[in-house]
Amino acid sequence: MRLVVVGNGMAGSRLISEVRARDPHMKITVFGAETCRPYNRILLSNVLAGSSRPEQVRLVDPAWYEAHDVEAAFGSAVAWIDRETRHVVTEDGRREPYDLLVLATGSDAIVPPIPGVDRAIPFRTLEDCERIMAAAEHARGAVVVGGGLLGIEAARGLAGRGLPVTLLHLAGHLMERQLDSEAGVVLGETLAGLGVGIRTGVSASQVEEGGVRLDDGELVEADLVVLACGVRPVTKQAADAGLEVRRGVVVDDEMRTDDPSIFAIGECAEHDGTVYGLVAPAWEQAVVAAEVITGGKARYRGSRLVTRLKAKSVELAAMGETHLGEEHAEVVRFSHRARGTYRKLVIRDGRLVGAILLGESDAVGTLTQLFDRGGQVPGDRAGLLFPGLSSAPVTDSPTLMPDAATICRCNNVTKGQIRACWEAGARDVAGVAAATRATTGCGTCRDAVEGIVGWLCEQEGISV
Template sequence: MRLVVVGNGMAGSRLVSEVRARDPHMRITVLGAETCQPYNRVLLSNVLAGSSRPDQVRLLDASWYDAHNVNAAFGSPVAHVDRETRHVVTEDGRREPYDLLVLATGSQAIVPPLPGVERAIPFRTLDDCERIMQAANQARRAVVVGGGLLGIEAARGLAGRGLPVTLLHLAGHLMERQLDVEAGEVLGETLAGLGVEIRTGVSADSVQADGVRLAGGELVEADLVVLACGVRPVTGLAAEAGLEVRRGVVVDDELRTDDPSIFAIGECAEHDGTVYGLVAPAWEQAAVAADVITGGKALYRGSRLVTRLKARSVELAAMGETQLTEEHAEVVRFSHRARGTYRKLVIRDGRLVGAILLGESDAVGTLTQLFDRGGPVPGDRAGLLFPGLASAPVADSPVLMPDAAKVCQCNNVTKGQIRACWEAGARDVAGVAAATRATTGCGTCRDAVEGIVGWLCEQEGISV
């Protein structure tokens, strides 16, 4: 069995390691267009922000391929798939035979057709990242075009380098696909506090040497312009080979295209009408495809999307249908804009179908898992939004504590026993300890015992 993988990005490299983990012998060839080893695109915003070095985002070491007997070619774009003879042909003329082929060609940055757009740098690949960083070293002001996830991460990263940044966004609020209006606004306020000027509802008209000209004629000054205007699946190879392509390469639940010997995964694939743009679905698809390729019976049924912004000092998680209103769903909402906090739950038929969490919150893990698992939402909605709220306050005042309350866990001593011991004449902690062994284990109840003895003495007017 000869497996050829076209694309060595996050989806392709993941597939290769998943297949190898399941089958140590299959002949695997991976052809990557980029010249470098596969890297984690998710971490590029860290690189841009300067917190990670480019060499720290590698997903596999160069030695991995030899050690795992995988034939890898970097910087080797594929020009053509010959389905008749089952070969892929690279741009430099290499013909690679396959029994099974996986297309993991990913997507490419959308570059809007604006005059002067060649002056701008798209933010998509590690190469892009390095270009932006070099330019940022010389720049005095930056503009980022596009207020989606990637644009915000880029803007935050550049601002973190001390560069004044303006973020231009066409829609009325940031991340409008994931956030409702208020969340978008709170996010904008948080970013503004971190040095990112937010301009929403604006349209860029052209990129000039000294900045970006808006549709209304205003010039937003910048000597570095970064584009984050979305991505488009790379499907040319598949289309040219005659595979069914809509927005992406159409695949079934086994991630197979309409040619059963060809699979497609990741951002180039379209499953059940959806093209995913996040890594989690790509990796889920890689696992399913690897299973199918190695003879398993896994099926892909679509992914639940959780968007997690990776920008220093901005905690944002958004999942599912966040825009539903009270007419269609039960909505629980808490907003405290002065603190940059916004929390929203969208519940339908007793299940969590959407949520937004902006600002640090211990609820994020619980809610993400509840959303992922589709489990029933507990009746106490407030307890979900504010973990810890439901905890009964500990009656640590000696007055309020019931007699049955355990004071010393290690020796199982109650307040009642301490009281009895006091009544029998013990007037200090040592006396109580000698009689009940309270405080002699871990020792953390010492203050509590002291408090109870002191309170009892006080009740009786005995000075200690």
């Protein structure tokens, strides 16, 4: 059986490791358009901020491919797919036969079609990140265009380097897909306090040598312009091959396209009308596809999304249907703008269907578990938002947390799995990460994993 994977990013590299774990003999060839080995794209904001080095966000050791008999072609983009003969053809003319093909082509940064945009740098790849850092060393000021998750992380990272930064956003408030308007305003005020100037409701019409020209003629001065205007699934190869493509490459519950020998996973895939732009769904899809490819049975039923902002001194988690109002659901809300705090629960039929937690909060773990499980919400709504004020037990304490509770959402690792890993000899976070991959996605579960490991060691009187 010959498996070819097009794309060696976070989805493609995970698929390869999952397939190899199940089948040590299948012939695997992977083509990656980037010249470097796979890296954790969602941690690029840490690299930009200077809290991580590029080598610290690599996903795969170079020796892994040879040790696991995987042929990896870096810097070798696939130009087209010959479905009739079952070959992929690279841009440099290589033809590689396949029995099964997986498309993990990811997304490209959206670059707005405005004059002078070639003066700006998109923030999408490790190479982009390195270009931005090099430019920031000599820049006197920066503009980031786009106030979504990535744009905010880029702006905060540049501000953390001491660079004056202005963030421009077309919508009326930041992160409008995940946040309601009040949360967006509070987030903007928090960022302003950290040195990021916020301009919402504005549109860039041109990038000039001196900065960004707005539609109304105003020039926002900067000598570094960063684009974070969203992403678009890479579907050209699939469309040219005649596969069904809507926003993404359409797949079924086995992650198969309308050609049963071709699968698609990650940001390029569209399942049940949804294209997911986060790492956890991509890795869930990789597991399903690997199981099916190696002869097993698995089904992907969609993902429940929790968005975490990874920006220093800004704590934000948003999940589910955050925009519902009182006319459609029970809404519990608390706002303290002077402290940068906003908390909102959206409850329907007694279950948590959405939440926003902005500002430091010890309720994130409990609410994420409630959202994941779809269980009944306790009657004490205030106690959910402020666990310290409630007489009820704090369910995200390691002592009381059930073994079924998901700790690492990116890799779907439960407390029970961490406990089993600890009992097998892992006594620190690095050992747990090596065995379960917990903490290797967005990294926001690290404190929880440390807490569980520390609690287990304490129970047994083990010093770490």
